[in-house]
Amino acid sequence: MLGSPFPLLVLLCSFALCGYAGVRLLEGDWLLVVLWFAGAAVLHDLVLAPLYLAADRALLATAGPRRRWVNHVRVPAVLSGLLLLVWFPLITGRVSERYVRVTALSADGYAARWLLLTAALFGGSALLYAVRVRRGRRRPPDPG
Amino acid sequence: MARSLLTAPRWRSPLRGPRFTAVLGTVLLAGVTVLFVTGLVSYASYNPDLARVNDKTPGKGILGFYLFSWPTDPPWLYRLTQGVHVTLGLTLVPVLLAKLWSVLPRLFTVPPVRSLSHALERLSLLLLVGGALFQFATGILNVQLDYVFPGSFYPLHFYGAWVFFGAFLAHVVLKMPVALRNLRAMRRREPEEPGDLVVPDPGAPTLTRRGAFGLVGGASLLLFATSAGRSFDGPLRQTAVLTPHGGPEPGTGPNGFQINKTAAYAGIRPAETTAEAWRLAVTGRSGTVRLSRAELLDLPQHSAALPIACVEGWSTSDQWWRGVRLRDLAALVGEEEPTDVLVESLQRRGAFRKAALRANQVADPRSLLALAVNGEDLSPDHGHPARIIVPAAPGVLNTKWVARLTFGRL
Structure with missing residues (x-):
């Protein structure tokens, strides 16, 4: 089965452009570049996403039916995790030596600042939760 | 039932649906378009069509179809376009x-x-998703100097961008009608139609859609707030707490501003930059002259307030440079008409230890061979004995530790 003609033509046109750039992208170490390109998608779809989905399911399972506090864990965890994902070379210190030699800047403190930010995020979230709980006690329960 | 990678997981989130996807897709359509355009602009700013030394992608073929002479006005042009490119890229990660x-x-x-x-659509999606993640990963690693990607950053990020954009275009053409239909229905507050993205038996909601958008937006805001400051000096730079070139300046005083590559890293030996050892060779139509730093200081000195803006997305505000105009040096070797120049540095490593500037850049009265900055001699890390500074040029073309200038058509 061919499918509808318009998408087919659009895709073939797109592949031609991708192919033109692709052969140039692969001029160097083509196998490694292919691994990086496809590996990025595989790593996201089959490693990163299942990991965070599993973590979220574990969190929900722990929470049981009383799920009010779940987002007070989720939100800071997502924000902190995202910062780690983006800045892990500096936070883990794997580029520290080069960073100092190249820029004359200090590479210390990235991990400490990430931990402080994480502490602030979870701490702020906990504070917000405490405020919500206190307000909930004073007010009659929400009918919704 | 045992679940493996080959059997579909049970999707539960009631957040998923064509409208949720349409909103995010529309944001990405705008954002990725800006990333692509500013990326092409950055590529053009290197003047790769001017000389082989500027061109890290000699096999580009028609992909360089749009190249143009990079202007010198406004002087903050590259600071703006590349700041937007990198900061927006970081902001779009969530x-x-x-x-x-x-x-x-x-x-x-x-x-x-x-x-x-x-x-074919699924194959195209592999190029789309792989391409997007490849571009974001290489960009984010490069700004942190983590060169683990397989090859030189310039060709990988440039050709990778075109592969990604090819798949992105097809995706936009094929999905835009669906996205627009969903956005319109959303504005009319019609109920969501069932579709393959709507979960048939969703779990109890733990987060509203509004809450989910808030989380994504908040995450973007957090990345923006912790990185945008590195395009500025002083207290604003301090706000870029997790970003390279954020935080405090590397030094104090006139030479205290951000350094792209230190003299030590570039392999500059102090012995080659002393007053006795260092000579600038200037070549043109009428031959070669060799100038000591003292002789350069005897030539008419001019000032220019210009920023340093790096491909990595950080920049400084205007620094007050002082030195000899490039066009005066050209005239010294018989080049009265505006002409290109090949600049060679003492540095032993770095992809741009030789770099070419175009006639319009040489002709600009603010383009200097700078000897001093902010009222003091250049420090070794900022290019002592002499460095190039050209308005609107990407940082790496403002060659430091200049040893030789060769004027003439390239």
Whole structure:
């Protein structure tokens, strides 16, 4: 089965452009570049996403039916995790030596600042939760 | 039931649906377009069509179709375009990840292939998703100097961008009608139509859609707030707490501003830059002259207030440079008309230890061979004995530790 003609033509046109750039992208170490390109998608779809989905399911399972506090864990965890994902070379210190030699800047403190930010995020979230709980006690329960 | 990678997971989130995807997709459509355009602009700013030394992608073919002479006005042009490119890229990371999350069930579509069109579409999606993640990963690693990617950053990020953009264009053409329909229905507050993205038996909601958008937006805001400051000096730079070239300046005083590469890293030996050892060789139509630093200081000195802006997305505000105009040096060797120049540095490593500037850059009265900055001699890390500074040029073309200038058509 061919499918509808318009998408087919659009895709073939797109592949031609991708192919033109692709052969140039692969001029160097083509196998490694292919691994990086496809590996990025595989790593996201089959490693990163299942990991965070599993973590979220574990969190929900722990929470049981009383799920009010779940987002007070989720939100800071997502924000902190995202910062780690983006800045892990500096936070883990794997580029520290080069960073100092190249820029004359200090590479210390990235991990400490990430931990402080994480502490602030979870701490702020906990504070917000405490405020919500206190307000909930004073007010009659929400009918919704 | 045992679950493996080959059997679809049970999707539960009631957040998923064509509208959630459409909103994120529309944000990415705008954002990725700006990233692509500013990326092409950055590529053009190197003047790769001027000289082989500027061109890290000599096999580009028609992909350089749009190249133009990079202007010198406004002087903050590259600072703006590259700051937007990198900061926006960082800001879009949460949107990209949320978009991918929203369409995860499609990865496990059964049957995996329905028709030739469908098979090609899935192949195109591999290029789209792989391309997006490849571009974001290489960019984010490069700004942190983590050169683990397989090859030189310039060709990988440039050709990778075109592969990604090819798949992105097809995706936009094929999906835009659906996205627009969903956005319009959303504005009319019509109920969401069932579709393959709507979970048939959703779990109890733990987060509203508004809350989910808030989380994505908040995450973007957090990345923006912790990185945008590195395009400025002083207290604003301090706000870029997790970003390279954020935080405090490397030094104090006139030479205290941000350094792209230190003299030590570039392999500059102090012995080659002393007053006795260092001579600038200037070559042109009428031959070669060799000038000591004292002789350069005897030539008419001019000032220019210009920023340093790096491909990595950080920049400084205007520094007050002082030195000899490039066009005066050209005239010294018989080049009265505006002409190109090949600049060679003492540095032993770095992709741009030789770099070419175009006639319009040489002709600009603010383009200097700078000897001093902010009222003091250049420090070794800022290019002592002499460095190039050209308005609007990307930082790496403002060659430091200049040893030789060769004027003439390139």
